[in-house]
Amino acid sequence: MSDQKRPYRMKLRAESEAQTRLRITESAVALHEELGPARTTIGAIADRAGVRRSTVYRHFRDEEELFDACSSHWRADNPPPDVGAWAAIDDPSERTEAALRELYAFYASTRRMYESLLRDEELVPVVRRRLRDFHDYLRSAQDVLMAGRRLRGRAARRTRAAIGHAVAFPTWHSLTQEQQLSEGDAVALMCRLVEEAAGVRDEGRSKKDERATLRPPPS
Known part of the structure; x- marks a missing residue:
């Protein structure tokens, strides 16, 4: 029974991690828009996303990786004219x-x-x-x-x-x-x-x- 439940638990964990990553990304995007990247801190992103600073670093190794995720997410919602x-x-x-x-x-x-x-x-x-x-x-x-x-x-x-x-x-x-x-x-x-x-x-x-x-x- 335990072996059968393991894939299900792994799936739930993966979905939870994806949701957390998305919440962090959306929080960073909102702060970049409201305050600007220069005044957006990891602490502020963590607070807005409702996670710890360590959680942000677990999902994004550095500022560039986080900014890339923010940029891709924002552009998907705001494509420029063709x-x-x-x-x-x-x-x-x-x-x-x-x-x-x-x-x-x-x-x-x-x-x-x-x-x-x-x-x-x-x-x-x-x-x-x-x-x-x-x-x-x-x-x-x-x-x-x-x-x-x-x-x-x-x-x-x-x-x-x-x-x-x-x-x-x-x-x-x-x-x-x-x-x-x-x-x-x-x-x-x-x-x-x-x-x-x-x-x-x-x-x-x-x-x-x-x-x-x-x-x-x-x-």
Whole structure:
């Protein structure tokens, strides 16, 4: 009888351990969002999860392993917009508008977490390492929103810079949280910035062309 009960007891123990690990992970995620990783301690995580500090260390060997679990758990609940879906929109202007609408809605729903992470990026090495994926994602967004514009030189650099500014979380935060624009107005403003950057002529070159046009022909 004892041998028959052993697998059942092991199953219950494994389920209990999984639940404890999840509770620790969710507690850490909540504290990272509320306080920021720099001010989140193992003691605070243990208290919120209702376990001992030693239990946290039993499930997670170090800060990086805990942060990886938190990051995976949070991203599963908060997936960013699909950059590949934007690439399917042929017109660059329509593509930019669609991308910014989705991205700004994502920022609105994840504001507190990104405020905490970006504030602590330079303070906590593991946060800086994990945010590389986020910054890579935004660079991919720039590539997709630049595609098909057929720009060169300074116009291309201006436009890529405008797109990079438009997709950045601090830009969204400034426009909607500090300047109190609606998300629709923020999107429209950034779309106009991008299109202006793409359409503005190189003033230096334009003046040079004008001088060449006005110069009298050689006698």
